[in-house]
Amino acid sequence: MTIRTTSNSVIGGALIAAFGVLGAAHAQECKNPDVLRFSMIPTEETTQELSLYQPLVNQLKEATGKPIEFYLPTSYASVVEAMLGGFVDIGMHGPYSYVIAREKDPNLKVVATYAKHKGHFQEEGPGYKAVLVARADSGYASIDDLKGTVIGLTDPASTSGNLLPRVGFTKVIGMDLEDYFSRVVYTGGHDLSAVAVIEGQVDAAFVATHRLDNVIDRDIAKMEDYTVLWSSPVIPQDPFVVNGQLCDEIVEQITNAFLTLNENDEGQKYLENVNASKFVAMQDSDYDIIRELKAAKDAK
Known part of the structure; x- marks a missing residue:
């Protein structure tokens, strides 16, 4: 796994390059990159130990047959910007930042989220408070x-x-x-x-x-x-999202990698480290509750 830390200026430069080829990308039937870039919102897990995500990266690599580059962003917004610019192919967003991103790019596709174990304050399942x-x-x-x-x-x-x-x-x-x-x-x-x-x-x-x-x-x-x-109230867990321009076959491979991660020892260790039992399939409508909250906030 290649790990890179992205600053806003780095992402900004990447976005300029990405937008420069955006017309060509749209002209293509679908996107089949040689390398898949993976990023996620900054959390205590990502900043604590990046190697924690190696089993997930390995699963994605095996499922797609492609190298995976991991980018550690500086903020929620930088993940949104990187995905909108085509710089990142797979991203973990917060529910709110996902809704913001999808308003700007309706082709973004949510594929999965965690089903969490019951914890000290956390309830069992794919939601949280x-x-x-x-x-x-x-x-x-x-x-x-x-x-x-x-x-x-x-x-x-x-x-x-x-x-x-x-x-x-x-x-x-x-x-x-x-x-x-x-x-x-x-x-x-x-x-x-x-x-x-x-x-x-x-x-x-x-x-x-x-x-x-x-x-x-x-x-x-x-x-x-x-x-x-x-x-x-209970709200859905952080969505894992794929670039809407990726070919259907790649999206299916990525989705399957998440949903079968609990079926091998390495994947189970990763899930244990994030206090989850498995990944579960999600769809865009699962985040309508967030849209309702956003609409209420925007109307204030």
């Missing part, structure tokens, strides 16, 4: 106690770390976040939000349940260190 957590010893026992405090979000394109707080949670408090809290800050990641709560950098933060579990599993914090003051 956004939870608002504070330190258990902070004295904050209700949402009312948090008025006028400092709140942490993750990334502007995050579903549980920005969209749900700004749409679902604001219905609870009856006003915008900036009007309820003294300060709203973006931490850059779910793990960073969870740590910011423990270290007192923010009074509370919105974190995805499975990402909060990761922080606990890495012994950065304990479950009993947190108190949950609000949780969202």
